[in-house]
Amino acid sequence: MTSRTSTRTLLWALLASIVVLYAFPFGYLVLTSLKPPTDAIAVPPTVLPKAWSLENYGTALATPGVIPSFINSTSTAVISTVLSVLLAVPAAYGITRYGTASGRIFVMLALVTRMVPPVAVGVPLVNLMSRAGITDTPTALALAHTTISLPLSIWLMASFFEAVPSSLEEAAQVDGCSRLQAMVRVVVPVVGGGIAVTAIFAFLASWNEFLFALLLTAVRAQTTPIVIANFQTQYGLQWGPMTALATLYSVPVVLFTLLLQRRIVAGMTLGAVKG
Amino acid sequence: MSHNSGLSRRDLLKWTGVSGLAVMATACGAGGTTSGSGAGGAKALSVLVEAGGKAELTKIAEAFTEKTGAKVTFIELPYDGLFNRLSSELSSGTLSFDVAALDAIWLTAFAGAVRPLTELFTADVKADLFPALVTEAQVGGQFVGMPVWTNAEILFYRKDLFEDAGEQAAFKKKHGYELAPPTTWEQFNDAAAFFTRDGKLYGTDVKGAVETEFLAHVLQAGSPGVVLDATGQVIIDNEQHLKALTFYSDLDNKLKVSPPGAEQLDWAGAQNLFNQGKTAMMRFWAHAFPLIPKDSPVHGKVGVAPMIGGAAGVAGIPGPWYLSVPKATKQADLATEFVKFAYDNNAMAIESSLGLAARKSAFEQYADKPGYEHFEPLLETLNATATKPRPATAKWQQIVDTVLIPTLQQSLTPDADYAALLAAAKGKVQSLAQ
Amino acid sequence: MGRADPRLPGGDVRAGDDHLRHRRRRPGRGLTDDRFALALMAPAAVFLAVFVGWPLVKLIVDSLYDIAPLAGTREFAGLGNYGEALTSPGFLGAAGRTALYTMLVVTLEFTLGLAVALLFNALGRRARWIRTLFLYPLMIAPVVAGLLWRFLLIDNFGIVNELLTRLGIIGGPDAIGWLSDPDIVLFSVALPDIWLTTSFMALVLFAGLQNIPGDVLEAARLDGSGPWHTLTRVTLPLLRPVIAVALVVRGIDAARAFDVILIQTNGGPQSASETLSLLIYRTMVRFGEPGLASAMGTLYLIAMLGVALIAVATIWRPGKVVR
Known part of the structure; x- marks a missing residue:
């Protein structure tokens, strides 16, 4: 009995140390953002601020383009999420419900899409967007981001649909629903939670994306990850304001996901997906 | 849970309709930057700049708007993103800008896609620009960019240390001459070794992640050019390059007067070390002098001097940015007018956070004022006869990234064979420059 | 509220359309199931064809040309770019x-x-x-994570070396040049990636563990199997499908890593942290050689597909799991 308790204690201690190691980096980022700019890069560094200061936040928010970039990040992510869900839901339904050869081929192709290095399609995409006359708009960036999130979304939605017994829409069809109606009115509402999970992942994929944003935006559609990287200019790097902006950009999603953690865990474990 | 998130087909169609409309609406709005310049309407100009350089042009742009009524918008991008944007837009001909600020090293690559500005370069203009800049602005016999601001490395040193009576006496005793801001490599080595104190203070820094400083030393050694000579021959293995590399890397390898991590030390890192009081001397871009933070331990204790000199005397690599007008812009006249205006009102750029200009007269106007102590050394460095621009080759960036920086980093190991490294570098540069 | 409401403004036309479809389909069942499934997949398929397929075709076509974007010239080069890529030490090094x-x-x-x-x-x-806490790095942008770790590991003012020194683990703050020593930099730039997504592995594997029936493990224990033996002989084989998915997904992501490395070292020192994504990006947009970069990209894609397929075939083994 005692040996069992001590094993328990050991396990907890192990876990606690992992947690500290895990929480530390982000905690240090937040603490650094609250130091005066010069202290932020002091040699040698300190963990806790010697003085607390919001100066870095002031500088970061006063930097032109920062606030619009938040709006751009949000609108890009929203457009991309909506598009992704709208395309993924019927596609995943078609794949899982009818088990056709075309469906299997499509799943394979969608998987292949996921293997495409963004850097390989980035530049052709830029040309495509500029031919369509939509470069430097949240829409163009959202379209690009959807190429990343759509395969994920299809994969996720397919797992959710698979969990729904097909007797459900059979019953609906007996009641006189068409196949489309059975899908839209009966099955889709049942996987509402799954759609929410899919949407969260699509949103995060877009919110955090860097390469396409770098290639596809200039001034009007610039998202925050680019602005964060912009603090590194040719002649210097403003660590202080950069940590402040990085904190501001991360805190909402971190809080948001902690609130919705159960759904996210469900999504990840179901589809084995990384957002 | 399922009720709210359920979408009916009608909702679905409505949403697709809406997002479809959104696509179209933005599509119509997008091309507007350059095409909106129709007759009669308000004039507008877009200027593409690197994130750090926008401040330089802000005042000038405001004055330009006041004078001409044309609204000036800036497109800011990170350094890497800027080059990429330039090359993709200039090659496709679909532009989001009418004027671009180009780093000197990109001029050759983009020369074919920008309008010649030769008519702006009158004798007076050329006389008021530093000789290296006049040379650099010409590609294939045409002037392709107008310098807006230029930088060069000068010597930063800790006045409090160099003027300390105890330090002066100790230095004289050790080296047999008066302690003063060094003007030569030998003096620099002496002072750097003298101020290196077991981990608390280092004589200077050695930057392995950037190449320009090493190239300045190459010119100081009297090389006819850096990496390539005027005819395009690869000269990276000449005697002067070897001398410069030996001087540069021995600071770290043999004298050990620099902080750890030299291989990945870049400008920002070096600047921070100096501002934190960890290095006694720093070779750095002049603009940094007024930017030493008030809460830095060395604030008010920093002196500036011209860049150090070698056998050929003082020399630096100018770091200018040029304004160019792409051929494909629909507002060529207005854009050219802006470039001329920026030259005419060049001194306005000095009252910005970067605080640099391109004209001698603009620098001279401010050189006597307090807070502009760095202008005199900067002028001297830029006017030095050995100061030269980097070679005009479209492959420069690639030479820097794939040959120069790796070579420098390899040289920063204790047993490095400098001559062998340069010989290997020569082969790589030749295969790139073909 | 999402339920169909025929009185929605603008809904009339569509409602009519609905009736039309019912009439068309009911008698002869209209579309076959196959066609119906196809119709459902079509929008997503078209989207992917346009925004991924077309750029990929462009990539492969471009890889056969010598392109000078600024001069605007384009010459057919056959497999020349592939030859150049496969013989260039830069490409082979980056691939390794x-x-x-x-x-x-x-x-x-x-x-x-x-x-x-x-x-x-x-x-x-x-x-x-704690599981909740473990989730948070997954939400952080790779750019932010890269910056954060660069800040933690940077020479001279990185906190990691400082703390290690204070704990007496290393001799001084300059003992390890995380980001400046070419021998270890590849490991250092991998840290943020590991930090970001170990949680993903943990949570997926945890879910897999929870699905293992308790009696299977109990039986193993009764058979006298030790914990290590149980893990390697019973638990891991049962987890095989989950492990396969997790490894393939993460492997693909890791092989495409771009922003974390770019922001930390930009591929340096001495290109020791330059991976294929960085090299292709550089060749494409910084050195202006889209032809060569496209050939590299194509080879990269082929390699990814090959490795992923082999991985799926060997560790996934869909179907019955062996006991």
């Missing part, structure tokens, strides 16, 4: 580093993730809040 980086990330994530998952499993429900 990409493979090493991927192995490193996936191995460490898997080992740590499995350890944490087993811990969670041993501690049961009480570890729930």
Whole structure:
């Protein structure tokens, strides 16, 4: 009995140390953002601020383009999420419900899409967007981001649909629903939670994306990850304001996901997906 | 849970309709930057700049708007993103800008896609620009960019240390001459070794992640050019390059007067070390002098001097940015007018956070004022006869990234064979420059 | 509210359309199931064809040309670019580093993730809040994570070396040049990636563990199997499908790593952290050689597909899991 308790204690201690190691980096980022700019890069560094200061936040928010970039990040992510869900839901339904050869081929192709290095399609995409006359708009960036999130979304939605017994829409069809109606009115509402999970992942994929944003935006559609990287200019790097902006950009999603953690865990474990 | 998130087909169609409309609406709005310049309407100009350089042009742009009524918008991008944007837009001909600020090293690559500005370069203009800049602005016999601001490395040193009576006496005793801001490599080595104190203070820094400083030393050694000579021959293995590399890397390898991590030390890192009081001397871009933070331990204790000199005397690599007008812009006249205006009102750029200009007269106007102590050394460095621009080759960036920086980093190991490294570098540069 | 409401403004036309469809379909069942499924997949398929397929075709076509974007010239070069890529030490080096980086990330994530998952499993429900905490790095942008770790590891003012020194583990703050020593930099740039996604591994494996029926493990225990034996002979084989998915997904992501490395070292020092993504990006947009970059991209894609397919075939083994 005692040996069992001590094993328990050991396990907890192990876990606690992992947690500290895990929480530390982000905690240090937040603490650094609250130091005066010069202290932020002091040699040698300190963990806790010697003085607390919001100066870095002031500088970061006063930097032109920062606030619009938040709006751009949000609108890009929203457009991309909506598009992704709208395309993924019927596609995943078609794949899982009818088990056709075309469906299997499509799943394979969608998987292949996921293997495409963004850097390989980035530049052709830029040309495509500029031919369509939509470069430097949240829409163009959202379209690009959807190429990343759509395969994920299809994969996720397919797992959710698979969990729904097909007797459900059979019953609906007996009641006189068409196949489309059975899908839209009966099955889709049942996987509402799954759609929410899919949407969260699509949103995060877009919110955090860097390469396409770098290639596809200039001034009007610039998202925050680019602005964060912009603090590194040719002649210097403003660590202080950069940590402040990085904190501001991360805190909402971190809080948001902690609130919705159960759904996210469900999504990840179901589809084995990384957002 | 399922009720709210359920979408009916009608909702679905409505949403697709809406997002479809959104696509179209933005599509119509997008091309507007350059095409909106129709007759009669308000004039507008877009200027593409690197994130750090926008401040330089802000005042000038405001004055330009006041004078001409044309609204000036800036497109800011990170350094890497800027080059990429330039090359993709200039090659496709679909532009989001009418004027671009180009780093000197990109001029050759983009020369074919920008309008010649030769008519702006009158004798007076050329006389008021530093000789290296006049040379650099010409590609294939045409002037392709107008310098807006230029930088060069000068010597930063800790006045409090160099003027300390105890330090002066100790230095004289050790080296047999008066302690003063060094003007030569030998003096620099002496002072750097003298101020290196077991981990608390280092004589200077050695930057392995950037190449320009090493190239300045190459010119100081009297090389006819850096990496390539005027005819395009690869000269990276000449005697002067070897001398410069030996001087540069021995600071770290043999004298050990620099902080750890030299291989990945870049400008920002070096600047921070100096501002934190960890290095006694720093070779750095002049603009940094007024930017030493008030809460830095060395604030008010920093002196500036011209860049150090070698056998050929003082020399630096100018770091200018040029304004160019792409051929494909629909507002060529207005854009050219802006470039001329920026030259005419060049001194306005000095009252910005970067605080640099391109004209001698603009620098001279401010050189006597307090807070502009760095202008005199900067002028001297830029006017030095050995100061030269980097070679005009479209492959420069690639030479820097794939040959120069790796070579420098390899040289920063204790047993490095400098001559062998340069010989290997020569082969790589030749295969790139073909 | 989402339920169909025929009185929605603008809904009339569509409602009519609905009736039309019913009439068309009901008698002869209209579309076959196959066609119906196809119609449902079509929008997504068209989207992917336009925004991924077309750029890929462009990539492959471009890889056959010598292109000078600024001069605007384009000459057919056959497989010349492929030859150039396959003989260039830069490309081969980057390919090796990409493979090493991927192995490193996936191995460490898997080992740590499995350890944490087993811990969670041993501690049961009480570890729930910790599972929540474990989730947060997954939400952080790779750019932010890269910057953060660069800041933690940077020479001279990185906190990691400072803390290690104070703990007496290393001799001084300059003992390890995380980001400046070419021998270890590939490992250092992998740290943020590992930090970001070990949680993913842990949570997926944890879910897999929870699905293993208790009586199977109990039976193993009664057979006298030790914990290590149970893990390697019973638990891991049962987890095989989950492990396969997790490894493939993470492997693909790690092999494409771009922003974390770009922001930390930009591929340096001495190109020691330059992976294929970085090299292709550079060749494409910084050196202006889209032809060569496209050939590299195509080779990269082929390699990814090949490795992923082999991985799926060998470790996934869909179907019945062997006991």
